[in-house]
Amino acid sequence: xxxxxxKYALKAVIYLTLxxxxxxxxxxxxxxxxxxxxxxxxxxLLQDLSKRDLISSTRGPKGGFYVNETNKSLPISSIVYAVExxxxxxxxxxxxxxxxxxxxxxxHHRIVSSRSRFxxxxxxxxxxxxxxxxxxxxxxxx
Amino acid sequence: xxxxxxKYALKAVIYLTLxxxxxxxxxxxxxxxxxxxxxxxxxxLLQDLSKRDLISSTRGPKGGFYVNETNKSLPISSIVYAVExxxxxxxxxxxxxxxxxxxxxxxHHRIVSSRSRFxxxxxxxxxxxxxxxxxxxxxxxx
DNA sequence: TCCGAAATATGATATAAATCATATTATGTA
DNA sequence: TACATAATATGATTTATATCATATTTCGGA
Numbered sequence: 001x002x003x004x005x006x007k008y009a010l011k012a013v014i015y016l017t018l019x020x021x022x023x024x025x026x027x028x029x030x031x032x033x034x035x036x037x038x039x040x041x042x043x044x045l046l047q048d049l050s051k052r053d054l055i056s057s058t059r060g061p062k063g064g065f066y067v068n069e070t071n072k073s074l075p076i077s078s079i080v081y082a083v084e085x086x087x088x089x090x091x092x093x094x095x096x097x098x099x100x101x102x103x104x105x106x107x108h109h110r111i112v113s114s115r116s117r118f119x120x121x122x123x124x125x126x127x128x129x130x131x132x133x134x135x136x137x138x139x140x141x142x
Numbered sequence: 143x144x145x146x147x148x149k150y151a152l153k154a155v156i157y158l159t160l161x162x163x164x165x166x167x168x169x170x171x172x173x174x175x176x177x178x179x180x181x182x183x184x185x186x187l188l189q190d191l192s193k194r195d196l197i198s199s200t201r202g203p204k205g206g207f208y209v210n211e212t213n214k215s216l217p218i219s220s221i222v223y224a225v226e227x228x229x230x231x232x233x234x235x236x237x238x239x240x241x242x243x244x245x246x247x248x249x250h251h252r253i254v255s256s257r258s259r260f261x262x263x264x265x266x267x268x269x270x271x272x273x274x275x276x277x278x279x280x281x282x283x284x
Numbered sequence: 285t286c287c288g289a290a291a292t293a294t295g296a297t298a299t300a301a302a303t304c305a306t307a308t309t310a311t312g313t314a
Numbered sequence: 315t316a317c318a319t320a321a322t323a324t325g326a327t328t329t330a331t332a333t334c335a336t337a338t339t340t341c342g343g344a
Contacts, residue, residue: 146332147332180333183334200340200341201339201340204342
């Protein structure tokens with residue numbers, strides 16, 4: 001459903017949302033140890049997210065990654081799409097080039113509703129909302 | 143959502159359902175040209191499906207691949223699961239090992255319904271049903 | 285019974301995703 | 315200003331997926 005990279009990125013960003021802000025940053029080492037994802041791997045992912053302004057970072061001592069208020073309010077789809085693109089989420093389940101409502105593949109109508117519900121969740125749920133569930137102990141990261 | 147292999151396999155099996163039965167077989171060459179998938183690739187996929195008795199085949203002249211009545215009534219999930227396994231379809235969206243109703247990850251409850259609807263379609267729709275839509279011109283393969 | 289047509293078995297290659305490693309740059313602090 | 319700490323840039327390696335190639339086995343028909 002999601003690539004490993006997306007999963008790792010989401011876990012990292014959620015973790016950052018719980019534990020950082022403009023005044024509290026966190027190093028890759030800390031993050032990776034807490035979410036149990038290889039350090040070099042999560043570093044690459046976070047660097048990319050930072051370059052795209054989906055999270056924030058500062059270099060040097062006392063530096064690290066963090067999320068600001070703007071970052072927190074982004075939908076989880078922004079992370080997923082940044083990491084693995086959006087194509088696979090909208091393309092035909094059978095891979096047909098011009099499958100649509102008018103000329104549907106045989107599975108199209110059968111899965112269109114569940115798929116759009118899924119995408120709606122990705123696009124309408126913010127990182128902050130997920131973090132909120134964690135804070136309220138309604139959900140867990142491990 | 144689905145791997146290329148699954149897409150190819152489904153297309154091939156659907157095509158076979160439309161054009162073959164115990165008395166009408168079809169060679170890999172014919173199949174691959176009709177569904178525009180590389181011949182050697184679809185050959186490997188079909189051989190595997192045949193070994194698992196999800197489709198049928200006979201060797202030698204006048205031989206080929208085909209689907210019998212039992213094959214046709216299989217759910218599309220059987221093809222997908224044979225080709226790429228079922229794990230990814232049931233595992234946690236964030237990849238958490240022990241995410242479930244009691245100890246959900248922060249996305250679990252938000253996607254559980256759309257995901258199970260999706261799986262329900264895979265598991266309750268037969269190949270024959272898809273082929274039926276094609277015959278009735280309610281759907282198209284290209 | 286021999287030949288050719290077909291799947292089967294097996295493995296090689298190519299491409300993409302995942303993972304690891306390191307030299308470079310920026311910055312706070314002594 | 316020098317040093318240590320952190321991200322950044324870059325690329326190498328590994329693993330999985332996709333793709334290609336071919337020798338072997340099976341079997342119908344001449």
